[in-house]
Amino acid sequence: xxxxxxxxxxxxxxxxxxxxxxxxxxxxxxxxxxxxxxxxxxxxxxxxxxxxxxxxxxxxxxxxxxxxxxxxxxxxxxxxxxxxxxxxxxxxxxxxxxxxxxxxxxxxxxx
Amino acid sequence: xxxxxxxxxxxxxxxxxxxxxxxxxxxxxxxxxxxxxxxxxxxxxxxxxxxxxxxxxxxxxxxxxxxxxxxxxxxxxxxxxxxxxxxxxxxxxxxxxxxxxxxxxxxxxxxxxxxxxxxxxxxxxxxxxxxxxxxxxxxxxxxxxx
Ligand SMILES: Nc1ncnc2c1ncn2[C@@H]1O[C@H](COP(=O)(O)OP(=O)(O)OP(=O)(O)O)[C@@H](O)[C@H]1O
Ligand SMILES: [Mg+2]
Numbered sequence: 001x002x003x004x005x006x007x008x009x010x011x012x013x014x015x016x017x018x019x020x021x022x023x024x025x026x027x028x029x030x031x032x033x034x035x036x037x038x039x040x041x042x043x044x045x046x047x048x049x050x051x052x053x054x055x056x057x058x059x060x061x062x063x064x065x066x067x068x069x070x071x072x073x074x075x076x077x078x079x080x081x082x083x084x085x086x087x088x089x090x091x092x093x094x095x096x097x098x099x100x101x102x103x104x105x106x107x108x109x110x111x
Numbered sequence: 112x113x114x115x116x117x118x119x120x121x122x123x124x125x126x127x128x129x130x131x132x133x134x135x136x137x138x139x140x141x142x143x144x145x146x147x148x149x150x151x152x153x154x155x156x157x158x159x160x161x162x163x164x165x166x167x168x169x170x171x172x173x174x175x176x177x178x179x180x181x182x183x184x185x186x187x188x189x190x191x192x193x194x195x196x197x198x199x200x201x202x203x204x205x206x207x208x209x210x211x212x213x214x215x216x217x218x219x220x221x222x223x224x225x226x227x228x229x230x231x232x233x234x235x236x237x238x239x240x241x242x243x244x245x246x247x248x249x250x251x252x253x254x255x256x257x
Pocket of ligand 1: 169194199216223242
């Protein structure tokens, strides 16, 4: 799994690409934490549209990114989240901590 | 219910095999003509079961994981994921949402996800001997495709 990053002002956007499972999780967490630590953003956005598969291993990845942003008094937001990812994150109650926008919400805002 | 086809494969508990296992099951199940939605549900459940073997069954070692897929004539699939690892002392407790022995890398949602993405989930385990997870999922029969 690869993660591209984009920094604009105080917002860091991450684009993880590929399958987010236990095999990929440790290196993804490392990349996310390194990007946050070097950019020190006020807001971190993870664009999930490139995640072709995710299981419960993704929950801890999101929670770790959330914790890192909280330590900086910043905010984490997930956008363009595929429906199955959203269901998995919702089952674990992640949306109580992190704002989650599905593909549909993003689409509706534009039209 | 008659068995129409079946496959069995075995691999080492390396994390790289998680992707292999769910892809292999998906390719085999394609015979039932599932929707992408159904295929995604099954892949997620298989990934949960196999990851549990890699992470929990063989924590410090490598061991064998066996996956069996059976296709039935009512268009359902039964998937069995078996390990010979540490086992689970209290299965009911382990199946509860949020229960985990995996620290902050894990969230205790694997069994809950298997349950919600499949029609049936059975977990048999003996501490010190290993665990067998059996899942069943009915694949919808789509008109005009067969
Ligand atoms: N194959 C197995 N062998 C031994 N113990 C297991 C096995 N599968 C599950 N367990 C035990 O059951 C617990 C719950 O499993 P479950 O998959 O629901 O959550 P998890 O693996 O801890 O976290 P997550 O799946 O959300 O990453 C595990 O923490 C572990 O203690
Ligand atoms: Mg698990």
